[in-house]
Amino acid sequence: MTDAQTFYLLLAAFYLYECLSFAPSGSQAFAGKGGKIWRWREPAFHLSGAHKEVFCAPIIPWPGLLSVFPTNPATAPIGPLSLHHLRKRSLLLGKITAPLRELGLLLFLHYFLVFPIVYYYYLGTIWVIVAILMGELLALITACRFYCIHKRLFPEAKGERRIETFFNAFFPWHSMRASDLIVRKMTATWNPLILLAGDAQHPKNTRQLARLWREATYANDTTGLASLLDLADIDPAPWNRPPGLDADQKFCPICRTIYDAGPTTCVDCRGVSLQGNQS
Numbered sequence: 625m626t627d628a629q630t631f632y633l634l635l636a637a638f639y640l641y642e643c644l645s646f647a648p649s650g651s652q653a654f655a656g657k658g659g660k661i662w663r664w665r666e667p668a669f670h671l672s673g674a675h676k677e678v679f680c681a682p683i684i685p686w687p688g689l690l691s692v693f694p695t696n697p698a699t700a701p702i703g704p705l706s707l708h709h710l711r712k713r714s715l716l717l718g719k720i721t722a723p724l725r726e727l728g729l730l731l732f733l734h735y736f737l738v739f740p741i742v743y744y745y746y747l748g749t750i751w752v753i754v755a756i757l758m759g760e761l762l763a764l765i766t767a768c769r770f771y772c773i774h775k776r777l778f779p780e781a782k783g784e785r786r787i788e789t790f791f792n793a794f795f796p797w798h799s800m801r802a803s804d805l806i807v808r809k810m811t812a813t814w815n816p817l818i819l820l821a822g823d824a825q826h827p828k829n830t831r832q833l834a835r836l837w838r839e840a841t842y843a844n845d846t847t848g849l850a851s852l853l854d855l856a857d858i859d860p861a862p863w864n865r866p867p868g869l870d871a872d873q874k875f876c877p878i879c880r881t882i883y884d885a886g887p888t889t890c891v892d893c894r895g896v897s898l899q900g901n902q903s
């Protein structure tokens with residue numbers, strides 16, 4: 625393997641690692657586009673031994689955002705943040721992080737497209753050095769923008785700002801994802817349920833809301849969720865309707881999987897008792 629191949633293998637591996645978010649089991653993640661819409665995102669994989677979920681951010685740094693909430697939405701307080709406020713905050717988040725995501729895209733294209741072409745066709749010429757300097761200049765600009773945005777939003781977090789600015793300036797895989805930390809910190813106090821309800825008509829969000837509603841119904845505690853659905857003008861009644869079953873079949877009240885005679889609890893939803901047709 626040549627030095628260039630080794631460099632790109634490491635760059636790709638480090639970059640992919642930057643795209644991953646490790647969170648406790650039961651966490652919720654949302655992918656957004658420029659802060660306008662948020663869609664529920666399934667974990668890329670589970671680390672069951674470590675009780676962790678691993679979420680992958682959109683691979684291209686622009687326009688995607690990823691926010692991970694290490695909370696159980698069924699027990700998280702709804703808080704005073706209304707859907708209207710959420711939309712305003714979301715748009716603000718998109719606007720604030722736009723320069724970092726655009727610079728991230730430029731860095732991504734520079735390192736994964738422009739630089740390999742220059743290296744292949746112009747190896748041994750001044751153009752390779754120009755390409756290296758261009759990459760470093762982009763990273764330095766990203767680090768400066770990050771420093772200014774972070775200082776404005778989180779003036780008290782000086783230590784974090786210095787460390788992250790250093791990483792952004794000298795590690796290109798990190799500077800490509802410079803906006804991720806800002807997104808995580810800005811959305812930390814949001815309730816994931818409000819993100820779901822903010823775009824409830826999208827199938828992914830509807831599916832997840834329906835599941836959370838059935839979980840709350842099964843636990844006999846729908847108070848918080850019911851008030852949110854009411855706020856978003858969503859009728860949850862159809863989500864609890866039992867599926868059509870044969871006489872000896874049962875279904876899981878959470879995931880709706882239908883079982884023939886045999887098990888009494890759902891394989892996927894630990895401890896949840898199966899129900900027969902109540903009609």
Ligand SMILES: [Zn+2]
Binds near residue numbers: 881896
């Ligand atoms: Zn189930």
